Amino acid sequence: MNAAKVLRYELQDLRRSRWVFGYGLLLLTLTDALLRFGGGGPRALVSLLNVALVLVPLVSVVFGTMYLYAARDFIELLLAQPVRRLELYAGLYAGLALPLALAFVLGVGLPFVWGGQGDGSLARPLAMLLAAGVLLTLAFTAIAFLVSLVFEDRTRGFGVALLLWLAATALYDAGLMFVTMTWSDYPLELPLLGLTLLNPVDLGRVLLLLQFDNAALLGYTGTVFERFFGSALGIAVSAGALLLWCAIPLWLAGRRFVRKDF
Amino acid sequence: MSAALSLRPSASLPPTVVAAAGLRKRFGRNEVLKGVDVVIKGGRVTAVLGPNGAGKSTLIKCILGLVRADSGSLTVNGALVDDDPSHRADLGYMPQLARFPENLTGRDVVHLLRDLRGDALPEDDELFHALGLVPELDKPVRTLSGGTRQKLNAAVAFMFRPSILILDEPTAGLDPVASGIFKEKIARARDEGRSILLSSHVLSELDDLVDDVVFLLDGRVEFQGSLRRLREVTGQHRLERAIARLMQRGIR
Numbered sequence: 001m002n003a004a005k006v007l008r009y010e011l012q013d014l015r016r017s018r019w020v021f022g023y024g025l026l027l028l029t030l031t032d033a034l035l036r037f038g039g040g041g042p043r044a045l046v047s048l049l050n051v052a053l054v055l056v057p058l059v060s061v062v063f064g065t066m067y068l069y070a071a072r073d074f075i076e077l078l079l080a081q082p083v084r085r086l087e088l089y090a091g092l093y094a095g096l097a098l099p100l101a102l103a104f105v106l107g108v109g110l111p112f113v114w115g116g117q118g119d120g121s122l123a124r125p126l127a128m129l130l131a132a133g134v135l136l137t138l139a140f141t142a143i144a145f146l147v148s149l150v151f152e153d154r155t156r157g158f159g160v161a162l163l164l165w166l167a168a169t170a171l172y173d174a175g176l177m178f179v180t181m182t183w184s185d186y187p188l189e190l191p192l193l194g195l196t197l198l199n200p201v202d203l204g205r206v207l208l209l210l211q212f213d214n215a216a217l218l219g220y221t222g223t224v225f226e227r228f229f230g231s232a233l234g235i236a237v238s239a240g241a242l243l244l245w246c247a248i249p250l251w252l253a254g255r256r257f258v259r260k261d262f
Numbered sequence: 263m264s265a266a267l268s269l270r271p272s273a274s275l276p277p278t279v280v281a282a283a284g285l286r287k288r289f290g291r292n293e294v295l296k297g298v299d300v301v302i303k304g305g306r307v308t309a310v311l312g313p314n315g316a317g318k319s320t321l322i323k324c325i326l327g328l329v330r331a332d333s334g335s336l337t338v339n340g341a342l343v344d345d346d347p348s349h350r351a352d353l354g355y356m357p358q359l360a361r362f363p364e365n366l367t368g369r370d371v372v373h374l375l376r377d378l379r380g381d382a383l384p385e386d387d388e389l390f391h392a393l394g395l396v397p398e399l400d401k402p403v404r405t406l407s408g409g410t411r412q413k414l415n416a417a418v419a420f421m422f423r424p425s426i427l428i429l430d431e432p433t434a435g436l437d438p439v440a441s442g443i444f445k446e447k448i449a450r451a452r453d454e455g456r457s458i459l460l461s462s463h464v465l466s467e468l469d470d471l472v473d474d475v476v477f478l479l480d481g482r483v484e485f486q487g488s489l490r491r492l493r494e495v496t497g498q499h500r501l502e503r504a505i506a507r508l509m510q511r512g513i514r
Contacts (some may be wrong), residue, residue: 007375009363009370016365016402073361080326080355081378082347175479261329 002083003091010095020099023059027052027107035115042212045125048108049208052133053201057133058165060100066142067096069154076262082224089257093250097141101127104133121228125211128235132204140165140202142249149256168201196225197238200245207238276303279457280325285334287320294320295331296481302426302459306451307471309459311505312478318461319358321478322430325459326355328477331366338426351379354424358431360415364404368395368414371403372421379422389417392443412436416444420451427451429460445471469501477508484508 014020029049038044068075071092078088112126141163151157176195180188196202206225223235280302288293294317302308310318323329324336327343327350335344339352362371376385390396393413398406406414412435418468419427434443448458448471462468475492477485485492485508489501498504 002378005374009366009374012370013363070361071363073357073359074363076328077355077357077375078378079328080350080357081375082349082351084347131295202509245399259330261287262323 002087003094006078006088006091007098008096010092011099014095014099019063020103023063023100024103024107027055027104028110031108032111032115035111042122042125043131045122045208047210049129049132049205052104052108052129053136053204054169056104056133056136057168060097060137061144061147061161061165062158063100064096064141065148068092068148069142069157072148072262079262085258086254089254091259093141093145096144097138100141101134104137105130108133125208127206128211131239132207132242135239135246136200136204138246139249142233142246142253146249146252146256147172149253150259168199172199172202173259189228192198192224193228194252197241200242203238203242203245207235207242208235210238219229273340276305279300279304280336280338280459282321282324282336284335285321285324285336286332287317287324288332289445294481295324295334297334298481298483299481300476300486302457302476303474304457305452305455306473307448307458307460307467308476309472310459310476310478312484313509315480316478317481318478319430322428322459322461325355326350326428352425353377353424354419354427356415356419356427356429356432358434360411360435362403362411362414365402367402368399369407371414372399372418374416375421383423385421385424387417387421389413389420389443389447392447393417393440408435409437409440413440416440425456427456427460429457429458431462432460433462439466472501475501477505479509484511 031048034044034047034051038047075088075092079085109126109130112122144161147157147161147164148154151160176192179195180192196206210226210231225238228234278301280299280300282298285295285300286293289455298317298321299502300321309320312318320329324331325338325343327347334337338349341349343349363366366374385509390399393416395410395413395417398410398414403411403414416432416436418431419429430450432444432448436444445468448460452458452473460468474488476483477492485495487495490500492504493499493507496504496507498507
């Protein structure tokens with residue numbers, strides 16, 4: 001009950017926030033431009049995927065951390081009310097994750113709808129792109145919570161948030177590439193498979209690329225995934241791992257929120 | 263205000279509203295509360311005083327349930343402060359800094375707190391009128407000045423008629439006029455039999471309001487008792503001087 005009340009007011013706060021609005025607008029413009037000038041079809045979707053995989057974690061973790069640090073005093077005032085901490089946490093998390101997820105879905109989805117490409121062959125990959133974006137939003141918002149609860153100092157927390165984003169979107173892949181090149185004489189498929197499961201951004205990529213039959217789009221990890229699992233199982237495994245990436249930080253942050261000294 | 267003080271019946275012993283025994287709290291290597299025993303009596307204004315880092319905020323946050331003590335016991339209105347949030351229904355809290363979500367209006371904040379508390383009592387909106395907050399309530403909080411936000415903060419603490427008011431550095435951000443209105447409100451709340459617990463650095467401003475003093479020094483209670491007793495013990499009439507004397511004694 002109380003979670004829903006907190007959620008409602010946070011939605012009101014964020015609905016009026018120009019940051020969330022700007023994020024949605026940016027995605028909208030980008031998607032529309034890619035659909036118009038990006039060759040259309042799967043190619044536009046893949047370009048869009050690459051943008052989304054960078055932008056969604058960045059906005060979720062950085063905006064999320066920023067928002068939570070700014071709300072710290074207000075959260076204290078709410079904690080001083082006769083409300084259970086877990087309920088407050090649930091309301092605060094949903095109130096932050098839902099507007100971001102909604103901005104993503106509308107920003108990416110609407111141009112497909114008015115461009116008349118929301119049906120037919122692109123419907124399934126588009127749905128998967130939206131799902132991957134939403135899951136990444138949920139995961140990185142939970143990570144933002146965790147960062148803001150672990151680091152008291154907001155400058156350090158902000159730095160950690162940026163570093164985590166950089167690690168997930170760029171450093172991790174660079175590391176994988178290094179591993180592949182260094183031990184190229186060995187059968188690396190299984191270890192790489194495991195390493196891919198450990199990065200939510202890679203999971204999002206695999207999840208979408210498995211939708212296409214075109215092997216050229218799959219890249220190395222995608223190919224490995226498809227060969228090992230086949231498309232259907234591959235999707236199930238990567239979606240499951242991505243869900244874990246939402247659930248585990250969410251649980252850790254919730255535990256921390258309940259036990260923390262404010 | 264001191265006249266009102268002496269008029270109150272002193273025959274019946276005031277009840278205990280907050281009782282801490284052997285309260286300890288450690289943040290990392292820093293032990294902030296080193297076994298604090300405090301009894302706060304009902305219907306009185308109690309000032310928690312002490313230099314920075316003495317443990318004032320930590321004690322207040324323990325009472326609010328924001329910080330969990332490592333050991334010791336703490337009761338509010340006889341109920342043990344633990345994971346059960348219901349004891350906070352008796353508490354009204356005015357934090358030191360009033361920062362609200364920037365896109366909400368004052369009215370949104372009031373509605374949210376009302377929803378969360380679900381009190382059936384008619385609300386006390388006196389301070390909203392007295393502090394001139396009513397025309398500001400529909401503006402986004404980010405457009406309000408710091409002083410206005412602090413007024414909102416004060417009005418919200420009194421709104422739900424809590425039996426215990428916890429005010430952290432209450433007069434810090436208020437202008438003299440608002441501060442005067444606020445002090446009258448505190449005095450009236452006391453005369454209605456409610457308890458006020460406040461922490462403050464600006465001692466002279468509150469001299470005429472305070473009944474009891476809890477003086478913390480380095481995580482321990484250095485003095486606890488009525489203002490009169492504090493004056494007797496230190497031989498100083500003004501609270502400011504008396505506190506200075508206590509600090510010198512503590513350092514020795």
